[in-house]
Amino acid sequence: MTDALDIDLAPVVAEQPDPxxxxxVSGAHLYGxxxxxxxxxxRGVHLLPAADLVGLREPEETRxxxxxxxxxxxxxxxxxxxxxxxxxxxxxxxxxxxxxxxxRNGYVLEQLLSPLVVHTGEAHRELISLAPGVLTRHHAHHYxxxxxxxxxxxxxxxxxxxxxxxxxxLLTGIHLMRSGEVQAHLPSLLPLVEEAPAYLPDxxxxxxxxxxxxxxxxxxxxxxxxERLQKTLDEEQALSALxxxxxxxxxxxDFVIRVRLDGPKG
Numbered sequence: 439m440t441d442a443l444d445i446d447l448a449p450v451v452a453e454q455p456d457p458x459x460x461x462x463v464s465g466a467h468l469y470g471x472x473x474x475x476x477x478x479x480x481r482g483v484h485l486l487p488a489a490d491l492v493g494l495r496e497p498e499e500t501r502x503x504x505x506x507x508x509x510x511x512x513x514x515x516x517x518x519x520x521x522x523x524x525x526x527x528x529x530x531x532x533x534x535x536x537x538x539x540x541x542r543n544g545y546v547l548e549q550l551l552s553p554l555v556v557h558t559g560e561a562h563r564e565l566i567s568l569a570p571g572v573l574t575r576h577h578a579h580h581y582x583x584x585x586x587x588x589x590x591x592x593x594x595x596x597x598x599x600x601x602x603x604x605x606x607x608l609l610t611g612i613h614l615m616r617s618g619e620v621q622a623h624l625p626s627l628l629p630l631v632e633e634a635p636a637y638l639p640d641x642x643x644x645x646x647x648x649x650x651x652x653x654x655x656x657x658x659x660x661x662x663x664x665e666r667l668q669k670t671l672d673e674e675q676a677l678s679a680l681x682x683x684x685x686x687x688x689x690x691x692d693f694v695i696r697v698r699l700d701g702p703k704g
Contacts (some may be wrong), residue, residue, distance in 0.1 A: 439674070446478065449503070450527060451557045455700050459532060460562035463554035466599075469606050470623040471645045480527040480556060481549040483565075488698055491533070500533040503527045504600040512565045532697060536690050539572045544580040546608070548622040560703040565611075568693065571686025573618055578675035581611030582668065589664055596647050598653040601660065605641075608667040609634055615674035633670055635663045 451461050465479030466469065466472040490497045504526045509517075530546075538546045550562075550569055584607045591600040602624065609627040614620055622626055624642060628634045644651065655658075 447525075447556045450480065452500075452542050454529070456484045456486055458529065458557050459485055459697070459702050460550070460555070461527070461529070461557040461563070462549055462552035463556065464549050464552060465654065467620050468548065468552050468644075469603075470625040470689065471602050471606075471642045473646055473648060477524040477526060480525060481552075482529045482557070483562075484529045485697065485702055486531045486560075491698075493654070493696060497531065499531040501527075501529050518675060520614060532561075533694050536694055537568070540684050540687060540690065542576045542580055544577050544584075544607075544614070544620065547577075549612075550623070551620050562619070568686050568689055569620075570618065571689060572684040573614070573620075573680055574684060575615065575675050575678040575680040576682070577680070578611050578615055578671055578678075580623070581607045581670055585611075585668065585671075592598055594652070596652050596695050598641060598648075598651050600639075600642055601653045601668040602645055604634070604664055605638060607669070608664070608671055612667065612674050613672045615671065615680065618680060621666050633667060634699070635660075637662060671691075 444669070447461070451458055459482070461480050461482035462468075463478060466476045467478065484501065488500070490548070504524070505526055529617045535546060539550070547569060550565060576686055585604050588600040588603040588607065591597075592604060606624045606627070609624065609631045610622055612625055612633070613630050617630075621630065628638060641653070641655070644654070677694070
């Protein structure tokens with residue numbers, strides 16, 4: 439994974455003040471349309487000591503860190519005008535992350551299930567095994583809302599990035615409602631969702647060249663396709679075999695207690 443991004447992320451993980459249960463790459467690299475100057479978005483879970491949760495001080499349940507990482511000299515083949523890449527790391531304490539999982543939050547599930555793994559362990563693998571038990575048909579609301587937000591941003595800016603985000607989340611939501619699988623990688627979704635517009639590979643290729651480039655598209659046609667996919671998501675939510683409520687609440691409750699008391703294992 440680090441070879442694919444041409445950077446070594448292990449030191450970032452090692453310097454965190456509390457143990458990380460996992461760290462994965464999210465953002466455009468996970469979604470399948472990074473640009474040559476895309477930041478690296480690291481997401482994960484840290485484990486606070488039990489004492490931090492029972493005292494008077496507010497625990498640091500969410501941590502954010504920004505940095506600038508060097509790129510190996512032999513891998514500078516993109517025509518970069520710099521010798522590094524921006525990185526941001528956001529982690530939640532285990533309890534907060536699991537609570538987010540139980541709130542039909544597709545974003546944290548995509549982080550958990552990302553195949554771009556920087557750091558993992560037994561707790562990460564067990565949490566992945568529990569993830570299907572939080573999926574419900576109401577996750578469609580997450581993807582519908584995210585798509586609306588990104589579409590409005592596209593209408594305001596005309597940039598390709600929010601347009602690709604709009605299509606990506608709609609296709610992720612449709613596929614999830616049909617299959618029960620969280621798939622965030624847009625190129626992988628194209629053959630899985632037959633309603634995907636045929637021009638999306640061209641937009642992905644255009645995005646690779648420029649992070650904030652304008653979208654050279656027929657806006658009327660694009661608007662029709664977005665509306666069509668929104669309707670498809672509505673229909674698939676109504677037909678979905680996914681349950682109404684999470685099934686894994688008790689198992690996740692026990693998991694959080696056990697990992698907190700016993701600590702992470704490799």
